[in-house]
Structures are given as structure tokens and as C-alpha cells.
Amino acid sequence: MTDSKRQEAETVTGGPPDLVGETLDGRYYVEQKLSSGGIGDLYLANDKPALMSRRVVVKVLQEKALKDEWLVTKFRQEVEALTRIDDPGVVGLLDAGTLPNGHPYLVMQFVEGENLRSVMRPDRGMDLDDVAEIWQQVTRTLSAAHDCEVIHRDLKPENIMVRQRPDGSWQVKVIDFGIARIRNSLVAPSTVTGKVAGTVSYMSPEQIEGRKAFAVSDIYSLGVIAYELVTGRRPFNPETTFQLSELQKAVPVSPRALRPALSRAAETAILKALAYRAADRYQRAREFGDDLARALREDDEATRPQAKHDEAAGRAPDDRAGLNQSDIPTIVNEPTPAPNAEGAKKESAPPVIVPGSPDLAVGSEALPGENLRRRWFRLVGVLGALLLLAVAGVVAWNVYFGLLAPERSLTYWLTVQRMYDGKPLGESFNATGRDYFHTGDRFFLNVAVGEAGALYLVSEGRDERGASEWNILFPTRDNNQGLSALAARQNIKTGWYRFTGSTGVEQVWLIWSTQPIAELDAIFRDAMADGVVHDPGRLTQLQEFLKQHQASPTELIQDENNERAFLKGRGQVLVRRLDFSHKAN
Numbered sequence: 078m079t080d081s082k083r084q085e086a087e088t089v090t091g092g093p094p095d096l097v098g099e100t101l102d103g104r105y106y107v108e109q110k111l112s113s114g115g116i117g118d119l120y121l122a123n124d125k126p127a128l129m130s131r132r133v134v135v136k137v138l139q140e141k142a143l144k145d146e147w148l149v150t151k152f153r154q155e156v157e158a159l160t161r162i163d164d165p166g167v168v169g170l171l172d173a174g175t176l177p178n179g180h181p182y183l184v185m186q187f188v189e190g191e192n193l194r195s196v197m198r199p200d201r202g203m204d205l206d207d208v209a210e211i212w213q214q215v216t217r218t219l220s221a222a223h224d225c226e227v228i229h230r231d232l233k234p235e236n237i238m239v240r241q242r243p244d245g246s247w248q249v250k251v252i253d254f255g256i257a258r259i260r261n262s263l264v265a266p267s268t269v270t271g272k273v274a275g276t277v278s279y280m281s282p283e284q285i286e287g288r289k290a291f292a293v294s295d296i297y298s299l300g301v302i303a304y305e306l307v308t309g310r311r312p313f314n315p316e317t318t319f320q321l322s323e324l325q326k327a328v329p330v331s332p333r334a335l336r337p338a339l340s341r342a343a344e345t346a347i348l349k350a351l352a353y354r355a356a357d358r359y360q361r362a363r364e365f366g367d368d369l370a371r372a373l374r375e376d377d378e379a380t381r382p383q384a385k386h387d388e389a390a391g392r393a394p395d396d397r398a399g400l401n402q403s404d405i406p407t408i409v410n411e412p413t414p415a416p417n418a419e420g421a422k423k424e425s426a427p428p429v430i431v432p433g434s435p436d437l438a439v440g441s442e443a444l445p446g447e448n449l450r451r452r453w454f455r456l457v458g459v460l461g462a463l464l465l466l467a468v469a470g471v472v473a474w475n476v477y478f479g480l481l482a483p484e485r486s487l488t489y490w491l492t493v494q495r496m497y498d499g500k501p502l503g504e505s506f507n508a509t510g511r512d513y514f515h516t517g518d519r520f521f522l523n524v525a526v527g528e529a530g531a532l533y534l535v536s537e538g539r540d541e542r543g544a545s546e547w548n549i550l551f552p553t554r555d556n557n558q559g560l561s562a563l564a565a566r567q568n569i570k571t572g573w574y575r576f577t578g579s580t581g582v583e584q585v586w587l588i589w590s591t592q593p594i595a596e597l598d599a600i601f602r603d604a605m606a607d608g609v610v611h612d613p614g615r616l617t618q619l620q621e622f623l624k625q626h627q628a629s630p631t632e633l634i635q636d637e638n639n640e641r642a643f644l645k646g647r648g649q650v651l652v653r654r655l656d657f658s659h660k661a662n
Contacts, residue, residue: 096120096137102174105135105184116142116152116255121187124171132187133171137180141504149181151256156183158254161225166218168238168252188250190240193302197234201336202309205343207247209373211239212303214249216366219299222251223292223362226260230290232298233279234305258290277318278311282325282353285318293355296362300350303369304328307343308335312351316633317510319582319658326353342372486645487526487589491657492570494519507640510657518576520657522550522585525568531561533588533597534571535610535619547610547619550574550585554605561593561601582656586623587644589651596622626652 096107097120104125111119111134120135142148159170172184193211197203203211215237222229229236231253238250277285281297284290304312312328315321328351332344346369352358359365491510495502496517514520524532534550550571552561557569576583588597600619604610610619631646631653644653 096135101135101176101182102172105133105172107135113139116148122184124184134185134187135182136185137176137182140180143180145502147502152181152183154257154259155255158222158227158257158259159183159185161227161259162222164218164221166214166249166251167222167254168250188238188240188252190238190248190250192235193237193239193306194234196239197306198309200309202305202307205307205338205373208303208306209370210247211237211249212306212373213366213370214247215251216299216362218249218251219295220361220363220366222254223295227254228258228260228290228292229254229295229298230256230258230284231276231279232295232302233276234302237302277321278313281355282322283355285322285325291355292362293358293360296350296359296365297352297355299362299365300347300358303347303350304332307339307347307373308332310335316635317582317656317658319656325351340372340375342375343369346372484645484647485528485530485589485591485651486643487524487532487651488641488643489522489524489587489655490641491520491522494573509635509640509642510655514576514657516576519573520576521571521573523568523570524551524587525566526563526589527566528591529565530563531590531593532563532569533561533586533590533594533601535586535588535601536574537584537586538577547616548574548608549601549604549610552601553608559602559605561598576657582658585655585657587651587653587655588626589644591649594622594650623652623654626650627654 100106105122107120107122109121117136122135124133138152169186236253240248279298279301281294313324333339491508494505536548600615634643
């Protein structure tokens with residue numbers, strides 16, 4: 078990671094005007110603006126020809142996107158993709174044109190309903206019968222797209238629209254083919270390779286690695302969505318995209334562990350779609366849909382009632398298996414012999430030994446040495462109780478004083494500028510650090526603190542030659558007057574930096590203290606000439622400090638919706654390593 082001379086990213090202005098109230102091409106009256114995406118604005122309009130009136134959605138390419146040839150090409154290819162696919166499950170393309178100011182637009186069918194995300198239950202997903210119906214429609218639509226040599230590349234619950242009809246059945250539409258890959262495209266002979274396009278959480282392994290996406294890549298994304306539909310959670314919850322690429326090699330938690338009523342056949346279908354190797358997945362989306370729908374609709378009277386009972390009890394369906402009847406000890410109450418006719422003394426009953434228990438006898442008379450054993454067991458019990466009390470006291474002491482320590486927290490986020498051929502690609506955006514960045518992308522780090530204290534940011538990365546290098550990010554000579562001390566509710570941002578080197582992880586150490594740390598102030602002050610810690614002695618001091626404090630417990634919460642990350646902990650000093658993954662173009 079190297080300094081990029083703190084040059085601000087180019088700002089592009091002059092986007093298309095708000096079209097609300099305008100009539101496009103003499104027929105599409107724009108009623109309201111729906112949203113503004115990365116490259117296009119969506120409007121709700123009313124199509125008013127002579128004999129009919131209907132609602133439509135108008136998508137207009139933004140000004141900044143017009144300056145990027147790749148984005149313009151993808152907009153034109155979205156028109157080609159929607160024209161190619163003739164399937165009721167794809168939102169229909171109605172028209173396309175160009176505004177007087179040169180901005181291209183397309184007119185699409187207005188889809189009533191809501192996206193799949195909004196109907197999913199975060200705790201358990203959806204009803205399995207509903208999943209079966211929806212899934213069969215989604216996968217048949219994707220097979221139709223693949224047959225037309227169109228790869229969606231951005232499948233996620235937000236891009237699947239659903240509407241439940243009055244009779245309870247579902248209508249499904251797949252939307253947003255904005256970054257689709259089209260084979261043998263008439264618009265462009267090929268797409269730019271090396272771009273990581275899509276939503277990271279739903280990308281296939283090959284997409285994350287920047288390789289071409291194929292039909293099996295969409296099927297992997299479908300596997301992620303199916304897992305989420307039946308369990309209420311995604312199969313992976315990484316902190317970075319680099320970590321995600323490692324987790325994808327094996328699904329850590331099986332679907333049935335989270336949804337016991339799920340059949341083995343349904344679980345097998347989902348895990349096959351999530352296979353790390355593309356060759357091990359389903360090769361056709363429709364085959365995946367048919368297998369999963371069939372498994373979800375199975376009504377096995379011998380297993381489904383018990384599975385539902387197990388699910389209600391919160392245990393896995395096979396918890397009761399694995400214990401043979403012969404393993405269960407049986408205790409038989411032997412009858413006591415009746416006294417003899419002469420009134421002789423009654424014989425004691427034979428001892429009954431319980432399999433697996435200590436060698437204790439049950440009878441009217443004690444066995445030899447029994448009293449000694451009982452005393453020994455009592456002594457062991459007393460010592461065990463004293464030990465437990467001691468442990469409980471230590472734990473209570475730590476908990477008591479740990480709870481007394483006030484919780485400290487701060488907020489951080491990245492501002493990233495994508496770069497392509499040395500030029501800004503679109504507008505800068507905020508991220509928590511889970512995204513997969515590209516080598517050459519520019520960024521700065523924002524930190525917001527609630528209370529007064531001292532902040533230090535230092536990165537552990539590689540220089541242009543691949544050698545290890547430690548760079549100070551904050552404080553620097555040009556930032557906060559070189560001081561680590563911050564006032565309460567102060568926000569700071571570092572200078573602009575670049576991701577450099579080959580594919581890997583940039584490690585940024587964040588240190589927050591209630592008071593400035595003299596040792597760190599000295600290290601940072603000596604490195605302010607060029608922002609690099611050169612002195613071996615200072616570098617050893619820094620590494621020893623991080624090693625000493627990195628074990629301090631901290632909690633990192635990443636809010637992707639609000640593009641913010643929250644670091645929490647207790648104590649005078651919080652230390653956390655932040656990992657930012659990037660890939661060579």
C-alpha cells in the first residue's frame with residue numbers, strides 16, 4: 078500500500094435532469110423516481126397510447142456512465158439480453174430510445190409485488206412448499222436465459238420479484254440483467270475480462286477470482302439463495318471477500334442442521350449447487366430446480382411427522398439414532414426370598430450391579446471395603462465442590478470488574494474509487510471492507526469517535542517490489558497536525574491510498590486509546606518524513622506493542638446496509654487488525 082500523493086478523485090457532475098413530469102417520446106409520462114443505482118436511474122411512468130394505459134419502468138443511463146465505454150456497452154447489452162430471452166419469468170422489454178440530451182433509456186414491464194428478500198423470514202426462511210413453487214419457476218427462467226447464451230451474473234433475492242396471487246400461488250420474475258454476460262453478442266464481440274462484477278455474497282468462486290462466468294456460475298448463486306430460503310441465513314458469513322473465497326471450499330453448516338424438517342434429498346440438491354468445483358455442480362438450472370422442488374414436496378409419512386416434531390423440539394432429525402437397545406442398562410428388581418418355616422434369619426438379596434456405574438452394591442449388607450470407598454467418594458466430592466467454588470469466584474471476580482469497565486466504541490468505513498486503465502470508473506462509494514477490491518483502486522479510511530482519545534492507523538503490506546512495508550496512515554504530517562489526540566465526536570479521514578501488488582490482503586491495524594501513547598507517538602513521529610517505518614528498532618517496538626495488545630477482546634459489527642463498521646471493546650486500549658482483500662486485474 079503506497080501513498081498516491083493525496084490527489085482527490087475526479088468528480089463528475091452534470092447528470093441527467095429529474096424527469097418527473099416529463100413525457101418521453103410523446104407517450105411515457107414520468108410519475109415518480111423509484112431509485113438511483115450505480116449507473117442508471119429508475120422511474121415509474123405511465124404509458125398512454127390511444128387505446129390503453131399501463132404502468133412501465135423507465136431506466137435512464139446516468140451522465141457519469143456515459144464516460145465509460147464498458148458501462149455503455151453493458152447498458153446496450155441489457156437491451157439485447159431482454160430481447161433474446163422469451164420467457165414469462167423475465168421482465169419484458171417494451172421499448173428503448175435516446176433522450177434529447179443523448180442519454181439512452183429503456184422501457185420495461187412494471188412488475189407488481191416485492192422482491193424475494195422481503196418475504197423471507199430471517200429466522201427460518203420460507204415455508205418449504207412455497208420455496209418449491211418459487212424455485213421451480215426461477216430455475217426454469219434461468220435455464221431459458223442460459224439457452225439463449227445469457228448469463229445473469231448478479232442473482233440475489235433483491236433481483237427476484239414475487240407476487241402471491243389471491244389463490245395462494247406465486248408469480249415470479251427475474252430482473253436486472255444490467256451486468257449480464259452475453260455470448261456471441263451483436264452489441265460487442267466480447268466483454269472486458271478481469272472485472273469482478275456482481276454482489277460478493279452471492280458470487281461463485283470463479284467470479285470472485287475474476288474469471289469468466291458461465292451457466293454454472295449462476296447455478297452457484299442460486300445455491301446460495303436456496304440455502305438462505307430454507308434456513309433464513311446465508312451459508313457463509315465472512316469478514317472479508319478473501320475469507321469468503323476460503324470458506325466456499327466447504328459449507329461449514331449443513332442446511333438440515335438449521336432446518337431439521339428438510340429432507341436429505343433437498344439438502345443434497347442445495348449442497349450440489351454449492352460445490353466449489355464448477356464441474357461438480359448441476360449443469361442446468363432447471364435440473365437443480367426440479368430436484369429441489371421434488372424433494373421439498375415429498376410427503377413421506379414415515380419420516381416427515383417425526384421430522385416436524387424434531388424441528389419443533391429444536392434438535393436434529395437423527396439425534397435419537399445411534400443408541401442400540403442393547404446399550405441401555407436394565408435393572409431388574411429381584412424378589413426377596415420368603416423366610417423359612419423355622420423362622421430362620423432371612424438371607425440378604427444378591428447385589429445388583431448397574432452397567433457403567435461405579436462398583437457400588439445394592440443390598441441389605443455392605444460389601445467388604447464399602448465404608449472406605451464411601452469415605453473416599455465423600456472426600457472427592459468435598460474437594461470437587463471447593464474447586465468449583467474457587468473457579469466460580471475467579472470467574473465472578475473477572476466478570477464483575479469486566480462489567481465495571483466502560484464499553485468503548487468507534488465507527489469506520491472505507492471510501493473507494495474504482496480505477497480502470499488509470500482513470501476513475503464511476504463514482505466513489507462507501508464500504509465496510511467486505512468487498513473484494515482491485516489492485517489500483519484508490520481509497521481513504523474514515524473514522525468517527527464518540528469520546529476523546531487517541532487514534533493510530535498503520536498498514537502492514539507490500540511495496541512495489543513485494544517487500545514487507547509498514548505505512549502510517551494516521552496521524553501523518555499532513556493530517557490532524559501530526560497529532561494522535563482526537564476530541565469527542567471528531568471525525569477524521571486519511572489521505573488517498575492505492576491497493577498495490579498482486580492478489581492478497583492489506584492489513585490495517587487500528588489502535589484506539591483513552592490517552593495518547595508516548596511509545597507510538599515517537600514511532601509515528603519518526604516515520605512522518607515519507608510515511609514508512611524504516612528504523613528496525615522502531616519497527617520492533619511497533620510489532621511488540623501490537624503483539625501485546627491484539628489479544629484484547631473486541632467485537633466488530635459490519636452493517637452493510639448503512640455501509641458502516643462498528644468496533645466495540647472494554648479497557649483503556651482497543652487494538653484490531655482490519656483485513657482488506659484485493660485482486661490483481
